[in-house]
Every structure is written in C-alpha cells, then in structure tokens.
Amino acid sequence: MSVSIYYTCKRAQPLTVTEQATSAAIIERYNTNFQWQELAESFCVYENPTSDTIFEGATKLPFVDDYELIEATLAYWLACLTEIRQQISGNWQVHVDDIDVVWQDQRWQMPI
Numbered sequence: 756m757s758v759s760i761y762y763t764c765k766r767a768q769p770l771t772v773t774e775q776a777t778s779a780a781i782i783e784r785y786n787t788n789f790q791w792q793e794l795a796e797s798f799c800v801y802e803n804p805t806s807d808t809i810f811e812g813a814t815k816l817p818f819v820d821d822y823e824l825i826e827a828t829l830a831y832w833l834a835c836l837t838e839i840r841q842q843i844s845g846n847w848q849v850h851v852d853d854i855d856v857v858w859q860d861q862r863w864q865m866p867i
Contacts, residue, residue, distance in 0.1 A: 757815045757816065757818045758816045758825075758851060758852050759814060759815045759816065759851070759852065760814050760832055760833070760836075760851050760856075761813045761848075761850050761852075762811065762836055762849045763808055763810070763848045763849075764808070764811070764845040764846065764847045765808050765845055765846045766845035766846060768809075769809055770809050774842060774843050778800075778839050778843060781835060781838045781839055785798055785832075785834075785835040786798055791827075791828055794819060794824070795814075795816060796814050796815045797814070798835055799812045799814050801813075809843070810839070810845070816828050816829055816832075816851075829851065829865070833856065833862070833864065834863075836849060836863050837861075837862040840858070840863070849863055851865070854866070
C-alpha cells in the first residue's frame with residue numbers, strides 16, 4: 756500500500772495568471788530536479804479543481820522499505836508546497852494520508 760501527500764487550496768477568487776505561471780515554474784523546477792524519479796511519482800496537480808478549490812493534487816511517496824528515502828522525498832515535496840503556498844494565498848490543507856501536515860515557521864512540516 757502506498758502513501759500519498761494530498762494538497763488543496765480554496766478561496767473565492769480563481770488563480771491569477773501570475774499565480775498560475777509562478778506555481779507552474781516552481782513545480783517544473785522541482786520535478787526536473789527530483790533525484791528519485793525512477794522510484795516515485797513527480798509532483799501532480801489536478802487539472803480541473805472543483806468549485807472554490809483553486810489548487811489541488813496528490814503525489815505518491817516511494818513504495819520502498821528505505822525509510823530515509825521516504826523521509827527525504829516527503830521533505831522535498833513539502834519544500835515544493837511551501838514555495839507554492841508562499842505564492843498562492845487561500846485556505847490550505849495538506850496531509851499525508853490521514854496525518855495533517857502543519858504550517859509552522861513559514862513552512863509545511865510534519866507534526867512532532
């Protein structure tokens with residue numbers, strides 16, 4: 756069974772052209788530089804978010820027995836999400852399966 760990061764941002768106003776371009780550039784940079792491409796999915800954003808959802812997606816973490824690799828991949832994608840959140844305001848929710856990720860010290864991080 757695989758584990759995934761799920762992310763959603765909601766607000767009344769749609770993404771601006773600048774927010775779309777900036778978030779796309781961040782995602783492209785992170786996907787291009789992702790060093791575990793053969794073991795895990797790249798960052799994924801759904802194309803048609805629903806109603807007031809302006810940004811939504813999910814990314815599977817590697818399905819391996821190497822805990823350090825899973826932890827490094829999670830940290831990598833949370834850094835990507837941090838950069839995106841810094842560009843897109845709204846009501847964000849990020850979780851890893853059933854564990855909520857917290858926004859603390861201006862970055863996404865797993866609860867302690």
